[in-house]
Ligand code: GTP
């Protein structure tokens with residue numbers, strides 16, 4: 001048994017939570033303070049090493065704006081892993097995240113591995129959702145919770161790698 005050579009990963013959440021910024025940080029180790037809102041979806045890939053095996057992570061970065069909501073199934077279909085993101089400084093985005101998780105549970109792939117991410121941890125002073133609350137929620141859906149900052153590069157590599165690590169061997 002080995003890991004699949006390619007892992008399809010989708011990243012989902014409200015507009016502005018930092019999905020594209022997390023992907024950019026993971027893939028190119030950079031950050032854009034004036035990131036443009038994604039139109040439709042965008043794609044990036046990165047080759048990683050998992051337990052000595054080379055794996056290509058194919059990342060579909062979805063658009064969070066409401067008008068693109070109906071496109072999401074095209075991107076989560078066939079995915080092995082999903083990162084659902086909210087912004088710790090915007091409670092509303094935590095509600096949106098929970099609605100996305102419900103949709104993934106109802107309509108997503110059966111063995112989809114989900115990671116809950118609270119982004120913008122560098123803005124601790126503006127926090128609207130306690131880490132304990134998000135952690136309890138993640139536990140209730142059988143997922144892990146991590147807090148990240150795409151801006152300050154906190155836990156971003158770990159977020160993607162530990163999710164890929166959870167993808168079952170084939
Ligand atoms: P959509 O494409 O519209 O769905 O948004 P998105 O989730 O891809 O958000 P995006 O990555 O474009 O980031 C939105 C804004 O938040 C940008 O101005 C980013 O620079 C900023 N941002 C992203 N991540 C962080 C972070 O960790 N900390 C801070 N302070 N700002 C961030």
Ligand code: MG
Pocket residue numbers: 019020021036037038061062063064
């Ligand atoms: Mg985006």
